[in-house]
Amino acid sequence: MLKNSLLFLFLGFCLATFAQTANDWVIWKMDYDATQFQKGKTLTVTFSAKVKQGYHIYSATQPSKAVLPLTLVADKKNKGCLFESFTETGNRKVEFDDIFKADIAYYDADFQVVQKIKISKKKAPIKGSLNFQVCNDEMCLPGEYSFEIK
Numbered sequence: 454m455l456k457n458s459l460l461f462l463f464l465g466f467c468l469a470t471f472a473q474t475a476n477d478w479v480i481w482k483m484d485y486d487a488t489q490f491q492k493g494k495t496l497t498v499t500f501s502a503k504v505k506q507g508y509h510i511y512s513a514t515q516p517s518k519a520v521l522p523l524t525l526v527a528d529k530k531n532k533g534c535l536f537e538s539f540t541e542t543g544n545r546k547v548e549f550d551d552i553f554k555a556d557i558a559y560y561d562a563d564f565q566v567v568q569k570i571k572i573s574k575k576k577a578p579i580k581g582s583l584n585f586q587v588c589n590d591e592m593c594l595p596g597e598y599s600f601e602i603k
Contacts, residue, residue: 478508478587481598490602492533492575498602500566500583508589509561512545517555521586521595525568528581533574536581540567570602578603 480503489496504510513523527536543564550557566583579602586593 478505478589478594479503479510479585479596481583483600483602485602490572490575490577492572494572496534496570496572496602498568498570498600500568500598500600501563502560502565503563504560504587508587509559510564510585510587512558512560513539513541513566515558516547517553517557519550519553519555520557521593523566523583523585525566526582526584528579531576531579531581533572533576534579535571535573537569537571539569541565542567 482501482503483498484501485496485498502510511520511522513525515522523541525536525539541560541564543560544562545558545560545564547556547558549555570579581600583598583600585596585598587596588594
């Protein structure tokens with residue numbers, strides 16, 4: 454009986470550990486001016502990331518190809534809009550990583566991703582996702598923040 458209880462406790466701990474997702478360590482918020490979502494305008498969308506202490510997200514711009522960088526992927530079904538290159542703002546750090554044997558760029562505090570979208574034909578919704586990797590000193594997990602602009 455004690456053996457079964459210990460086994461159950463161990464399995465429960467393992468499931469709880471593996472059930473964690475990257476979204477447990479970073480919270481995303483999207484903001485834009487809806488009045489700019491019209492034909493002939495450029496819509497500026499700001500994605501704000503709140504990164505929990507002890508974690509970091511790799512930047513989109515990396516000095517090397519050692520890590521999985523932040524990417525923004527537009528849905529292929531989007532029509533009537535053109536995604537420009539996005540920018541990042543925040544305290545970006547670059548350090549040499551002994552594991553990857555390369556310089557790595559990352560954010561370990563809150564930061565923003567700014568995406569400009571040229572609207573040639575208002576055809577809602579516009580969909581996409583931010584793909585990222587969030588890490589601490591022991592592990593990394595891939596993450597995704599899906600968005601929809603209406």
